[in-house]
Amino acid sequence: DAGVIQSPRHEVTEMGQEVTLRCKPISGHNSLFWYRQTMMRGLELLIYFNNNVPIDDSGMPEDRFSAKMPNASFSTLKIQPSEPRDSAVYFCASGLTQGSYEQYFGPGTRLTVT
Amino acid sequence: QKEVEQNSGPLSVPEGAIASLNCTYSDRGSQSFFWYRQYSGKSPELIMSIYSNGDKEDGRFTAQLNKASQYVSLLIRDSQPSDSATYLCAVTVIYNFNKFYFGSGTKLNVKP
Numbered sequence: 001d002a003g004v005i006q007s008p009r010h011e012v013t014e015m016g017q018e019v020t021l022r023c024k025p026i027s028g029h030n031s032l033f034w035y036r037q038t039m040m041r042g043l044e045l046l047i048y049f050n051n052n053v054p055i056d057d058s059g060m061p062e063d064r065f066s067a068k069m070p071n072a073s074f075s076t077l078k079i080q081p082s083e084p085r086d087s088a089v090y091f092c093a094s095g096l097t098q099g100s101y102e103q104y105f106g107p108g109t110r111l112t113v114t
Numbered sequence: 115q116k117e118v119e120q121n122s123g124p125l126s127v128p129e130g131a132i133a134s135l136n137c138t139y140s141d142r143g144s145q146s147f148f149w150y151r152q153y154s155g156k157s158p159e160l161i162m163s164i165y166s167n168g169d170k171e172d173g174r175f176t177a178q179l180n181k182a183s184q185y186v187s188l189l190i191r192d193s194q195p196s197d198s199a200t201y202l203c204a205v206t207v208i209y210n211f212n213k214f215y216f217g218s219g220t221k222l223n224v225k226p
Binding site for chain 1: 146148150156157158159160163202204206210211212213214216217218219
């Protein structure tokens with residue numbers, strides 16, 4: 001079975017540019033999570049969706065960040081405009097709203113903003 | 115603010131020994147507990163979940179939960195160099211089973 005799919009795997013962009021990260025959750029999962037990981041701050045939850053509806057976006061650092069989930073099999077995280085301090089690894093994870101609540105992570109997108 | 119505390123390590127153990135990783139949490143309402151393994155440059159990989167007090171064994175891994183003392187631990191028996199990684203503890207609370215609170219992770223080094 002395919003796991004969580006993320007694209008691109010690496011992104012290098014210049015400050016001020018728009019960045020869009022993409023995620024396809026595991027088929028059948030109805031929860032989707034966006035995390036950011038840095039050495040300084042560890043793994044941080046940015047936002048999560050249940051059944052395509054945003055439930056908690058309290059971790060989104062500022063208005064430059066936005067996330068959408070137009071359907072059960074696709075989500076995007078957008079940063080506009082990007083800044084060097086946004087450089088991090090961004091992970092998408094998916095899971096279920098019932099049962100074990102386990103979350104399964106995608107391979108991540110390493111973002112570098114110069 | 116939910117706090118999940120882990121010793122950052124590194125924890126060094128010789129090959130074949132038992133590695134013991136600990137995690138404490140501040141919210142008494144915590145309900146579900148998870149251990150993830152993360153190799154350098156890779157994504158977190160779920161290795162154990164535990165929901166009730168006591169021990170849960172899966173191969174060389176044993177998770178131990180003590181809600182009264184608010185700690186959860188992970189034991190790795192017969193440690194192998196391939197177990198060298200950072201281990202992340204995650205906790206959820208009763209009113210939000212979806213939201214994970216992660217510790218900062220413990221780096222484990224298994225020496226051949």
